[in-house]
Amino acid sequence: MTGVVRGAAIVLFVMLAAAPVAAQLYGNAYLLALATRAAILALAAVSLQGVVGLAGLPSLGHAAFLGIGAYVLLILATAGYGEAALSLPAAMLAAAAFAWPTGWLALRTRGVTFLMITLAFGQMAYFVAESLAAYGGDDGMPLDPAPHLFGTDLLGRATVFHALVLVLLALAVLTAHGVGGSRYGRVLLAARASSERAAAFGFNVARVRLLAYVIGGAIGGLAGWLLAIANGFVSPALLDWRVAGELLVMVILGGVALPEGAAVGAVLLVVAEEALSVATEHGRIAIGAALLGVALLRRARQAA
Amino acid sequence: MSVLAAQGLRKSFGANAVTRDVSIDLGPGEVHALIGPNGAGKTSLLAQLAGTLAPDAGRVRLDEADVTHLPVHARARRGLARTFQVSALIGPLTALQNAALAVQARSAHPLSFLRRAEGDAALEGPAMEALSAVGLRDRARVSADDLAYGERRALEIACALAQRPRCLLLDEPLAGMGHEEGRRIVALLADLKGRIPMLMVEHDMDAVFVLADRVSVLVQGRIVASGAPEAVRADPAVREAYLGAVA
Numbered sequence: 444m445t446g447v448v449r450g451a452a453i454v455l456f457v458m459l460a461a462a463p464v465a466a467q468l469y470g471n472a473y474l475l476a477l478a479t480r481a482a483i484l485a486l487a488a489v490s491l492q493g494v495v496g497l498a499g500l501p502s503l504g505h506a507a508f509l510g511i512g513a514y515v516l517l518i519l520a521t522a523g524y525g526e527a528a529l530s531l532p533a534a535m536l537a538a539a540a541f542a543w544p545t546g547w548l549a550l551r552t553r554g555v556t557f558l559m560i561t562l563a564f565g566q567m568a569y570f571v572a573e574s575l576a577a578y579g580g581d582d583g584m585p586l587d588p589a590p591h592l593f594g595t596d597l598l599g600r601a602t603v604f605h606a607l608v609l610v611l612l613a614l615a616v617l618t619a620h621g622v623g624g625s626r627y628g629r630v631l632l633a634a635r636a637s638s639e640r641a642a643a644f645g646f647n648v649a650r651v652r653l654l655a656y657v658i659g660g661a662i663g664g665l666a667g668w669l670l671a672i673a674n675g676f677v678s679p680a681l682l683d684w685r686v687a688g689e690l691l692v693m694v695i696l697g698g699v700a701l702p703e704g705a706a707v708g709a710v711l712l713v714v715a716e717e718a719l720s721v722a723t724e725h726g727r728i729a730i731g732a733a734l735l736g737v738a739l740l741r742r743a744r745q746a747a
Numbered sequence: 748m749s750v751l752a753a754q755g756l757r758k759s760f761g762a763n764a765v766t767r768d769v770s771i772d773l774g775p776g777e778v779h780a781l782i783g784p785n786g787a788g789k790t791s792l793l794a795q796l797a798g799t800l801a802p803d804a805g806r807v808r809l810d811e812a813d814v815t816h817l818p819v820h821a822r823a824r825r826g827l828a829r830t831f832q833v834s835a836l837i838g839p840l841t842a843l844q845n846a847a848l849a850v851q852a853r854s855a856h857p858l859s860f861l862r863r864a865e866g867d868a869a870l871e872g873p874a875m876e877a878l879s880a881v882g883l884r885d886r887a888r889v890s891a892d893d894l895a896y897g898e899r900r901a902l903e904i905a906c907a908l909a910q911r912p913r914c915l916l917l918d919e920p921l922a923g924m925g926h927e928e929g930r931r932i933v934a935l936l937a938d939l940k941g942r943i944p945m946l947m948v949e950h951d952m953d954a955v956f957v958l959a960d961r962v963s964v965l966v967q968g969r970i971v972a973s974g975a976p977e978a979v980r981a982d983p984a985v986r987e988a989y990l991g992a993v994a
Contacts, residue, residue, distance in 0.1 A: 622860055626851055629864035633837045633848055640835040643797070644910065645823035645852035654858075 452703035481713040485706035488693040490662030492705035498655035499635035504561030507568035508538040510682030512667025517677040538664025546656035569682040583678020619702035756805035783965035826913030830903040836891040843887040846874035849909035877909035897928030917947040
C-alpha cells in the first residue's frame, strides 16, 4: 500500500512538473493553471494530513486557514504592501494565530465533537470574511495588483509561480516525513494510540497536539496565500465548509497515513472533478464510490 | 519523611463516596500494598495519586512538594510512574520503542523536531536496560500488540523503570496472569524492592504478603487497618471485612 501510494505520488509529481511543457505543446494555458491549482490544493491537503493523520485530530475547519492566508494577502496588497516577502510570513502567522486559541478550545474534546467544533470555528471565519464590505463582502474581490517578489514580477509569470508551488509542495511532504520520524512525531503517534499512556510517561498531550494543529494551520495559510495568487481573486467561497470537507476527502482518498497520499488524493480529486464535470453532472457519484472503496480497503487492512 | 503522601483525600461521584478521608503514605524503599474488596475504591485512590482524578478535598505530596493541582504529565515528570490495571501501551510500537518513549520523556529534548526517534542510542540504551531488567531483551523488536499478556504487563513495568521514577504506582500488576507468569513478576518486584518505593494495589494475597512491608486495607472508601502484613492479617476487623470473605 505504502509503495503504491509513493509510486503514484512520484508519477503525479512528474506529470505536474511537466505541465508547463504540455501547456506549451497544446497551446492550452488552462492545463498549466489546472496543474498549479492541483499542486496548491495538494499542499493544503498535506497540511491537513499532518493534523488528521499524524496528530489524529479530524478537523473540518481547515478551510479557515486557507481563507485567512488569502485575505491577509488581499488586505496587505490593497493597502499597498504587495511584497511577497512581507505578505507570505504574515499570512502564515495570521493563520497560526487563529489556530492557536481555536485549537486550544477544540482540543478539550475528541473525535466527532472535535470535528463539530472545528467546523463551527470555520463557519465563524467564513461569516467574518463575508462581512468584510471593504473587500467585496460575499462577492469577494480581485487581487490587484498581483503581488511582487523582492520587487520583481516573478510571481506573475505562470511557469515560475508553478515551479515555486511544486518546490513548496515537495518541501512540505519531506518536512512532514521528517517530523513524523522525529521525537516529536513519535510522541504524536503515542498520544494517538493511548493518550493516557503518553501522559503517564510525562508528555503534555494537549500541548503536543495543539502544536501540530497550529503548524498545520500555518501551512494551510501558506496554501491560501498561493491559491489567492493563482486565482487572482479572493472571496469567502475559499472558507466554505465544503472546501474543508473536500480537503478531508483528499486526505482520506490518500489513505490518511502518508503525507504524499494526501497529495495524491488532492491531485486525483481535482483532475477527476475536472474530467467528470465535463462528462456528466452526476460524476460526483464516482468520487463517492472511490471514497467508499478506500474506506473499506483501510478497514480490511486494519482487520488483517 | 515520605516519598509520596496523601492527606484527607475525599472524592464523591454524586451521592456515591468512593474515597472518604483517606491518608496514606509511602516511605523511601518501602513496598506498601493496598488491599480491599471489589468496589472499595482502590483504583479511584490510585487515580487521585497519579492525577487522573481530582479529589474533592485533601492534599497529595510528592517528595514533600504539593502536587495536588498538578496534571498527570507534570507528576510523571517529577518522578511518579505507574502501571495500569488494563495494560496501556503504545500498541503499534515495539517493546523497545515503548520503553524508549519513557526515556525520551525525561530527556533534555523530549519534543525535538530535529532528533530522530529511531536508532537513537541515548534513548534505546537505557530502554534496553529496562527491558533486560524485566526479561524482555529478546522481545525488544516485537510490537506491543503482538506480545503475550504477561509480557505486556512486564513491559509496563519496564516502561515505568525507564522513567527512572522516584516512586511507582502499580495497579494489580498480577491481574489476569497465569501462575508461572505471576511468579516471574513477583520475583521481578521483589528484586526492585528496596530500590524503588512502590504503592501496589493487588488481589493476590500470597504476593502481597511476600512483597509488602506494610499493608493498608480499604473498605468502602475508608482505610480500616494499616500496618505490618502479619498484624493486618490477624486484625479481626480485616478478617471480617475482607480476608474472611475470600478465604
